[in-house]
Amino acid sequence: MIHPNEVLGELRQPARDLREHIPDVIGAYANMQRAAFAEGVLPAKTKELIGIAVAVSRQCDGCIASHARGAARRGATEEEVAEAIGVAVVLSGGPATVWGPRALAAFRELKAAEDA
Numbered sequence: 831m832i833h834p835n836e837v838l839g840e841l842r843q844p845a846r847d848l849r850e851h852i853p854d855v856i857g858a859y860a861n862m863q864r865a866a867f868a869e870g871v872l873p874a875k876t877k878e879l880i881g882i883a884v885a886v887s888r889q890c891d892g893c894i895a896s897h898a899r900g901a902a903r904r905g906a907t908e909e910e911v912a913e914a915i916g917v918a919v920v921l922s923g924g925p926a927t928v929w930g931p932r933a934l935a936a937f938r939e940l941k942a943a944e945d946a
Contacts, residue, residue, distance in 0.1 A: 831932060831935055832891050832894055832895060832932045832933070832935065832936045833936075833939070834894070834895035834898055834899060834936040834939055834940050835895075835939070835940075835943075837891050837892055837894075837895040838892070838895050838896065838899070841892050867881070867900065873904075874900075874904050875901065875904035875905060875906050875910075878897050878900040878901040878904055878906060879901055879906060879910055879911065879913075879914040880914070881893070881896075881897030881900065881901075882894065882897045882898060882901060882911060882914050882915065882918075882933055882937070883914045883915065883917050883918040883921075884918070885897050885929075885933065886915055886918035886919075886922065886926050886929045886930050886933050887918045887921060887922040887926060887929075889925055889929050891932070894929070894932060894933045894936050895936055895940075898911070898933060898936040898937040898940050899940045901937060902937060902940040902941040902943075902944045903944060906937070906941075908934070908937065908938065908941070911933070911934060911937045912934060915930040915933055915934060916930075918930060
């Protein structure tokens with residue numbers, strides 16, 4: 831099971847270390863991510879749900895944790911997250927049936943913390 835705060839915590843220092851070596855690349859990526867996930871024609875919440883589906887498809891625990899947190903912060907419901915995961919299952923097959931439940935559990939944990 832993914833413990834999203836644990837995953838994000840484990841990635842924090844290595845990400846800082848890498849950023850010291852390639853600050854322009856990491857900074858440009860961060861700017862691109864902020865732009866891509868900003869409110870627009872598609873609401874930011876919808877973009878985070880897309881992020882969860884892609885993260886499940888790519889089997890990326892850090893991505894799942896990040897987008898589950900973003901979805902929780904933007905007011906996504908468990909039902910919306912589950913439907914997004916359903917799209918990932920259809921497009922990715924069996925592996926998404928393993929990573930999808932992990933993503934839903936991560937969202938639940940982060941949503942509970944957000945609501946507290």
